[in-house]
Amino acid sequence: MKKGKKILSGILAASMLMTMTACGGDDTSSSADTSSADNAVQAEDTGSDAGAQSEDTGSEAGTQKDYSEKITVSWAEVIEGDEGIDYTQDDVYKTVQEKFNLDIEVTPLTWGNWVENLRIWINSGDMPDVVNWNYVHSEFMDYVDQGLVRKLDDDWKERWPETAKLYALTGIGEELDELLGGTYCLPVPIYFNNKPAETLTQHYQTYMRKDWIEAVGVEVKDYYTYDEFLDLARKMKEQDPGNVGANFYPITSYSNMLVSGLVYQMYEHSSPDKIFYKGDDGKYRWGGADEETYEALKWIQDAWKEGLIHPEFYTLNQGEDEDMMTIAGTSAIFWAGGLSSNYSMFANEMSQNGLNPDESLLSAFLVDNDGKFHGLETANYFGALLFNPDMDDATFERVMDAIEFSCTQEGQLLMNLGFEGVDFEVESDGSLKALTEEDPLSTYPSIRFFQTFATRRDDFQIINPSTPQQYRDKQVEQYQDKYSLLADDTLAKIDWDVVFHSSNAMNQVQFTYPDEYSQLIVKDGDLRENWQNWVDEKMSLIQPVLDELDAK
Amino acid sequence: MTAQDLRRGKKKSLAENARHTCFSVWKHRQIYVILFLPVLWYIIFAYIPMAGLQLAFKDYKANLGIWGSPWNGLENYQYVMRDPAFFKAIGRTLSINLLRLVFVFPFPVMFAIMLNEIRFPRYRKFLQTVMTFPNFLSWVIVSSILINILSFDGMVNGLLSLIGLETVNFLGSEKLFQPLLYMTDVWKSSGWNTIIYLAAITGIDQSQYEAAEVDGASRWQRIVNITLPNLLPTIIIMFILTTGNLMSAGFDQIFNLNNSAVKEVAETLDMYIYRITFQSAPDFGFSTAVSLFRSIVNMILLVLADRGSKAMGGNGLFA
Numbered sequence: 001m002k003k004g005k006k007i008l009s010g011i012l013a014a015s016m017l018m019t020m021t022a023c024g025g026d027d028t029s030s031s032a033d034t035s036s037a038d039n040a041v042q043a044e045d046t047g048s049d050a051g052a053q054s055e056d057t058g059s060e061a062g063t064q065k066d067y068s069e070k071i072t073v074s075w076a077e078v079i080e081g082d083e084g085i086d087y088t089q090d091d092v093y094k095t096v097q098e099k100f101n102l103d104i105e106v107t108p109l110t111w112g113n114w115v116e117n118l119r120i121w122i123n124s125g126d127m128p129d130v131v132n133w134n135y136v137h138s139e140f141m142d143y144v145d146q147g148l149v150r151k152l153d154d155d156w157k158e159r160w161p162e163t164a165k166l167y168a169l170t171g172i173g174e175e176l177d178e179l180l181g182g183t184y185c186l187p188v189p190i191y192f193n194n195k196p197a198e199t200l201t202q203h204y205q206t207y208m209r210k211d212w213i214e215a216v217g218v219e220v221k222d223y224y225t226y227d228e229f230l231d232l233a234r235k236m237k238e239q240d241p242g243n244v245g246a247n248f249y250p251i252t253s254y255s256n257m258l259v260s261g262l263v264y265q266m267y268e269h270s271s272p273d274k275i276f277y278k279g280d281d282g283k284y285r286w287g288g289a290d291e292e293t294y295e296a297l298k299w300i301q302d303a304w305k306e307g308l309i310h311p312e313f314y315t316l317n318q319g320e321d322e323d324m325m326t327i328a329g330t331s332a333i334f335w336a337g338g339l340s341s342n343y344s345m346f347a348n349e350m351s352q353n354g355l356n357p358d359e360s361l362l363s364a365f366l367v368d369n370d371g372k373f374h375g376l377e378t379a380n381y382f383g384a385l386l387f388n389p390d391m392d393d394a395t396f397e398r399v400m401d402a403i404e405f406s407c408t409q410e411g412q413l414l415m416n417l418g419f420e421g422v423d424f425e426v427e428s429d430g431s432l433k434a435l436t437e438e439d440p441l442s443t444y445p446s447i448r449f450f451q452t453f454a455t456r457r458d459d460f461q462i463i464n465p466s467t468p469q470q471y472r473d474k475q476v477e478q479y480q481d482k483y484s485l486l487a488d489d490t491l492a493k494i495d496w497d498v499v500f501h502s503s504n505a506m507n508q509v510q511f512t513y514p515d516e517y518s519q520l521i522v523k524d525g526d527l528r529e530n531w532q533n534w535v536d537e538k539m540s541l542i543q544p545v546l547d548e549l550d551a552k
Numbered sequence: 553m554t555a556q557d558l559r560r561g562k563k564k565s566l567a568e569n570a571r572h573t574c575f576s577v578w579k580h581r582q583i584y585v586i587l588f589l590p591v592l593w594y595i596i597f598a599y600i601p602m603a604g605l606q607l608a609f610k611d612y613k614a615n616l617g618i619w620g621s622p623w624n625g626l627e628n629y630q631y632v633m634r635d636p637a638f639f640k641a642i643g644r645t646l647s648i649n650l651l652r653l654v655f656v657f658p659f660p661v662m663f664a665i666m667l668n669e670i671r672f673p674r675y676r677k678f679l680q681t682v683m684t685f686p687n688f689l690s691w692v693i694v695s696s697i698l699i700n701i702l703s704f705d706g707m708v709n710g711l712l713s714l715i716g717l718e719t720v721n722f723l724g725s726e727k728l729f730q731p732l733l734y735m736t737d738v739w740k741s742s743g744w745n746t747i748i749y750l751a752a753i754t755g756i757d758q759s760q761y762e763a764a765e766v767d768g769a770s771r772w773q774r775i776v777n778i779t780l781p782n783l784l785p786t787i788i789i790m791f792i793l794t795t796g797n798l799m800s801a802g803f804d805q806i807f808n809l810n811n812s813a814v815k816e817v818a819e820t821l822d823m824y825i826y827r828i829t830f831q832s833a834p835d836f837g838f839s840t841a842v843s844l845f846r847s848i849v850n851m852i853l854l855v856l857a858d859r860g861s862k863a864m865g866g867n868g869l870f871a
Contacts, residue, residue: 116830123614123834139834147615246713247705255812311704314813315723504631510832515812522724522813537636544634 067101071398073391076107076121077132078114081441081448092418093446100402106449111318122148122386129391130399132452135172135187135384136510141502143386144184150387150396152183160400162407166192166455170381175496186403187381189455193409194462196479199486201375203338203458204260205478207346209325210362211355212332215241220362222481225369226266226299233308236332244330251309252324252331254316258300258309259514261335265366266296268374268492272513276498276549284498284549286542288513289535297531301521314518326350326361338363338478340461343471363474365482373485377493382456403454415450416460418443424465434465497552505544607840621837628841638842640816641824642799648730648806648820649798655734657794659742661787664749665775680750683743694740695808698732699723724813733805740805745790752786753779785867792861792869796854799846821846 079087087093087106097103107128109117115134121127122143143149157164163186167173170187177183190200206229213220216235224232236250253261264271269287279285287293303309310316310324310331324331326349336342347357355361367373385403387396405411417424417432418440425433440447451457462472516534523530577584604618611624632638663683670676686694701707702722709719722728760778769777803822810818819827821842829839858868 119830119834123836125614142834146613311721312723312813314811315699315703504835507832507835508631508635508828512831515815518812519815523816524726540634540636 065401067398069394070101070103071395072103072105073130073395073399074105074107074128075130075132075449076109076114076118076128077449077452078111079106079108079448079452080111081108081445083108085445085448087446087449090444090446092414092444092450095414095419096402096405096446096450099405100398102398102402104449108449127386127388129388129395131386132188132383133185133386135185135381137499138502138506138510140185140384142507144180147389149184150389150391152186152387154182156183156400160404163400163404163454166407171379171494172381172499175500179500185384185386186454187379187384188452189459190378190380190382191459192455193412194459195380196462196476197483199375199483199491200378200380200479201373201482201486201491202260202264202378203479204257204335205338205363205365206261206333206335207322207325207343208362208364209242209332209360211360212236212241213362215239221364222477223365223367223373223485225367225371227369229366230299230303230308233303233333234306237306237308242329242332248330249307249310250332251303251334252316253310253313253321253334254318255314255518256318256514257321257335258313259517261366262300263293263296263517264376265374266299266368267292268376268490269293270296270513270517271376271492272511273378274376274492274495275513276501276545277492277495284546286539286546288516288538288542294528294531297517297520298527301527304521314522322346322349327353329353329355338365338475339458340464340467340471340475341457343474344467347468347471363478365478367485368490371485372487372490373482374490375482375486375492377491379494379499385454406450406453406455412455412460415453416440416447416457416464417466418447432463432465440466498549501545501549501552503545503548505541505548508541509538509545511538605840605844607837608844609841610837612836612840624837628835628837629845631835631838632841632845637819637824641819641821644817645799645820645822648733648802651730652734652737652802653791653794653798656737656742657791659738660745661749661783663742663746664753664783665779667746667750668753668779669771669775680743680746683746685743686740687744689740691740691804691808694736695805698736698809702732723811726814726817729809729814729817732809733802736809737802737805748790749783749786752783756782788861788866789869792854792857795857796850798853799850 085108087108088097088104093104105128118127118131118133119139122131122133125148127148140149153159157167166189167183167186169192170189172187173183176185176187210220213232213236216232216239218228218232218235221228233250237248240248242248251258260271267287267290268274269277269285269290270293271287275287276284277287300309304311304313310321313321321331321334322336325334326346336346343361343363347361350357350360365373387399391399406415413420413424413432417434420426422435423440423443424435427433436443451460458475461467462476464472520527520530520534607618607621608628609623609625610618610621611627612618612621616622667676667680670679699706703709704719704721708722712719720728722732756779760782761774764774764778799821802820803826806818806820806823807826810823825839825842825846828835828842854869858870862868
């Protein structure tokens, strides 16, 4: 099997080589034309100027590219998966390596440490050549101001047109260009070919034990109101359909997700993304001090005191909560991102533990008791690529070529699925078909790295044939359902004035809200009094920010 | 005597002093060789970095470096003073560490005396090894063990349930957080700190004990009248050194035992500095301003403790 794959890989590589050579003389405009951003997948669509071969030539606006010099680049990003994996040994990595004569030294980060590690590295001058960084505007402005990140050449959009196309789709890219008079980062686009709804909102949702919901006599639905959700949790606690025993707490999520899934969900301006907003009087407000935030906290505290939420949710780490439901079978509900890959992963875990996921796993989201969904308008990017200012031009250009390749459909296919004819094929209607039952992530560990190379994996997940169709449909449906349930007064829109506000005062109010809210939920004493004290204490730091925003 | 004569005399005296110093250094060269590395360590890692303290009065820019960043006067301190969390952190740090002096500091002294009184050497060595071992565990490991033991479904709560008692929220209780700090500190570091006092006890002139025994003194009387008075200089030195750390001790421990439920009672000055430096948008000038403040207070406390000790007739750190 492996040998067969290698032979096929070799044939594919050879055919690609010929294709690239044939495309070698294409100019920029033809690159743009042949890499259209529609859903149709064309294996021949290799017209990007990034498609140059090692020790060969590609094209870039009619100029020859010389990849004869081996270049090594260090790259740090969050990679989900087991530790200790070598991402540089499989054929996908080797194909990219050979294509650009580029060795990539991958520094894998976790969701738990990436913000802090990158912050330290960037500020201390120890930043890898490229980092996939959690974008925080006030910090970004500091980095730009201090020369800690590289400015892209003014003509980069002409030189790397596919990257520029996706850059334009992020919403923030052009705004930043205008603000800074140039490009200092590449925001990482979430959706580009397969955007599921007109307005993107938060994608996290609940994953529940479907069989237990049915066992306690509650209807299985795509979304529940808060009252229905509370009733469901109560019934589960009372009836304990899984016979877990006294230590059964239906809702189990770690602080960050519990707060995201409930507090931010119940009141959109409690979320750090939208916590500064313009009130009806035209003055800026801080959502933390709003009564709705208190009410959301009170709702959760009551549920926690009632024993419906894990008593020590604040000690849980990411992953522990999902394991309790999908592996240990000791909880019934947790929150996670609404990606088809997540759905598929949880289903696999349940299968391995003797459960039929079709009968046991439900993904749903919460809406207000009036049926409206409270949404946070999400710009079409998550994180941004930053480049080390000390990186030499040759390395930077090679990296940009690789990024350009990742933005083409050829790159997307290779970096998410593997090789055509070996791992997948393109159907006559343009859809993709998996040729193997093996998970590409197992066959090619480097896909874990490449699938978030310069784009988020959310987009490709929708057409990824290695994920069952029902989960992919669910990913799209949840966006569409949320969008259809949004109302004007329940959608917190992006306010670029706030997003782009940068000052020392703003830096001082970058609180870790999940921790702040969790502490209020579990703190002894009267919640209203505790919350009011918290608000009063924070206001001495918040007020200068509100004054600055009002003065704009 | 003319002024010129006086200068010549002083010159002669300085030259003599220098020669005397050189002679003394050469005479004790082995000690200076041993001292060389520690002194070098201090110079490189303690004194040279002190130049970075200027950041407390600067608007730090990474591209300009520490020396090139522009001065901003007391602006960083204005930001510090605006943050109520800073003052709370000071109060909390002092409260935790003062109570640590009361509840944790005496344990190594007591253990040392108790170990000294054990007659069976093998048993004493065994106990000392058992007590010293936890010192070699990192706080990461200790806190993991503790979380497993004290969680809602851990060993302690399991036992409480078994005997029909209500379970206790150990990990999320603000009231229990400080007692947990003291208990774990005693468990982890008392055995190690005992070594210092045991060494001091070993140095006590045995003839004092022999004379007391001849005079018919009981074991308790020997402890109170011989061991403790002889230990007092060591206790005082350790007390002064601990006082000098009142504003900073215990970061590893608190960091690892911390969670969002006890965040408010766990934010000591070290944790505050850590948060403003690494967990939010970094402002190294601001962080350095807080660190400098902490160091100055620590130094004042150290000097005060030294003077206090001397005023009460005890020993001090400084001549």
